[in-house]
Amino acid sequence: MKKNKAKKKAQEKELAILLLMVCIALEESKFELSLSKEDDNTIEFSDPLTDIQGCISFNNNRTCSIFIMDKTIEAPSKTTMKLFEKAFMKNESDMKNHSELLIDGGPDHNTLLYYYDIPIPEKNTTVYTFRAFVLNAVMNALRFRKVLDQLDEVDE
Numbered sequence: 329m330k331k332n333k334a335k336k337k338a339q340e341k342e343l344a345i346l347l348l349m350v351c352i353a354l355e356e357s358k359f360e361l362s363l364s365k366e367d368d369n370t371i372e373f374s375d376p377l378t379d380i381q382g383c384i385s386f387n388n389n390r391t392c393s394i395f396i397m398d399k400t401i402e403a404p405s406k407t408t409m410k411l412f413e414k415a416f417m418k419n420e421s422d423m424k425n426h427s428e429l430l431i432d433g434g435p436d437h438n439t440l441l442y443y444y445d446i447p448i449p450e451k452n453t454t455v456y457t458f459r460a461f462v463l464n465a466v467m468n469a470l471r472f473r474k475v476l477d478q479l480d481e482v483d484e
Contacts, residue, residue, distance in 0.1 A: 343386055346448070346458075347371060350384055353459035373462070380469050382442075384462060390450075394461060396442035398469045403431055403438040404476055412475055416468050417442070429472070442469055 347369075354361045354373050364370035370385035382396040409429050417427040426445040431438055444465055449457060 343369065346386055346392075346453075349453070349455045350458045350462075352455045353462065356455070357459055357463060359462075375466060378466070378470065380466055382462070382465065384458070386448075387445075390448045391445055392448055392458075392461065394442075394444040394446065394465045396444075396465045396469050398440045398442070398473070400438045400440055400473075400476065402476075403433050404440075404472075404479075408475070408479065412472055416471055417444075440469065440472065 347363075350371050351361060354371070359373040359375055361371055361373040364372050364383065364385075367385060369387075370383050372381070372383045374381040380396060380398050382394060384392055384394050386392050409431065413427070413429045417429060426443075428443050430441040430443065432441055433439075442465055444461070446461055
């Protein structure tokens with residue numbers, strides 16, 4: 329029983345350290361951030377310059393999930409999304425990482441949803457680890473914006 333309590337306390341301490349590292353990484357990157365009201369393991373963030381929003385949460389299996397939301401007016405084709413996903417979001421040599429690009433469409437909006445499930449390194453995890461994770465996810469959203477802008481230019 330004492331072993332379980334000690335293990336749980338160690339996990340809680342590790343989670344607190346990871347959350348603090350993420351907060352520092354987001355602050356250094358000039359993102360606005362807040363703790364999720366629904367989940368103690370999640371930090372929500374937004375970039376005031378690009379209007380990209382997202383969250384990062386920690387899972388029990390030593391992974392973090394990053395979810396990026398980017399509103400768009402027109403829905404891109406599934407083919408365009410799959411080609412982008414394959415080129416920029418999939419790492420065939422590392423099957424531990426999971427990522428996908430989805431769209432949440434409605435009558436008056438379309439939101440691109442970028443999802444990443446990334447293993448947390450066992451050693452040498454720093455603020456810069458999480459900064460790189462988040463900035464890479466945001467960079468992919470900006471890249472896809474550029475792809476969509478270029479497709480619009482070709483259509484015109």
